[in-house]
Amino acid sequence: MPDNEAGRLPGQDQERAAADLAAAVSQLMRRLRVASPQGALTPSQRTVLGRLAGGGPATIADLARAELVRPQSMRVIVGKLEELDLVARSPHPTDGRQVLFSLTEHGREAVASVRHSKHAWLADAIAHRLSPDEQRTLRDATRLLQRLVKE
Template identity: 65%
Template sequence: MPEKDHERLATELSATVSLLMRQLRAASPQGELTATQRAVIGRIDTGGEATIAALARAELVRPQSMRLTVGALEERGILVRSPHPTDGRQVVFSLTEEGRRMLALVRQAKHNWLAVAIAERLTAEERRTLAAATELMRRLMPE
């Protein structure tokens, strides 16, 4: 395959993945959480408790903005603060049971949308092709 074709494929794949991610975000329960709030609780779920500064760096926002996001999540009972384990001047935030429930709802809504779309819009052969493509995409990820 010529390099020009690789470039075009990379552009098309990137655009398609972006559109799919946008649709998955749209499938989340509306009004429940903002995109930033979903990103924060997802990050804490996978990475563990975190400070405002660490969350702001990870999400590429200013600490002041992250403080507002985390404050709203804490007020709703989704996050809880506790003392930093090694620095008494800081606090860390972790998910509450309500936060885990909310995250599960968001993930389930995305999964449901995608499963229905695959079942209703693709033929059996296209689903097999998608399964093969999914494996190829997994191989693109760094180990």
């Protein structure tokens, strides 16, 4: 129930709403991970593939910073992806001491397959578990979430 004329929730209700939202998003992310093809890839390896797919070529240091891990740990992750022919290395265009990693064609196919599986599961869940009114509410809530996370 609102505590002022602007319709804002009281502080405790805002905290509860934030906790409930965080828990629901966390559960959704777990369900999406389960829906995607597991294969031989670890969650860390899949995250790196997704980052390269979205951000383009990157150095080990770039990837380590983005994932908040040590460069040595990222080297192991990327090394395995390279063994699996999912990423390939190329010389850095301006710094001869560095190497850029990017997706191979096989890597792009793997990312596309994982995304397709996740989206298919979610579309099916929306279609079969939510009423048309709930689907409209979800579309509205999605726009709000996009606004919430926009930088």
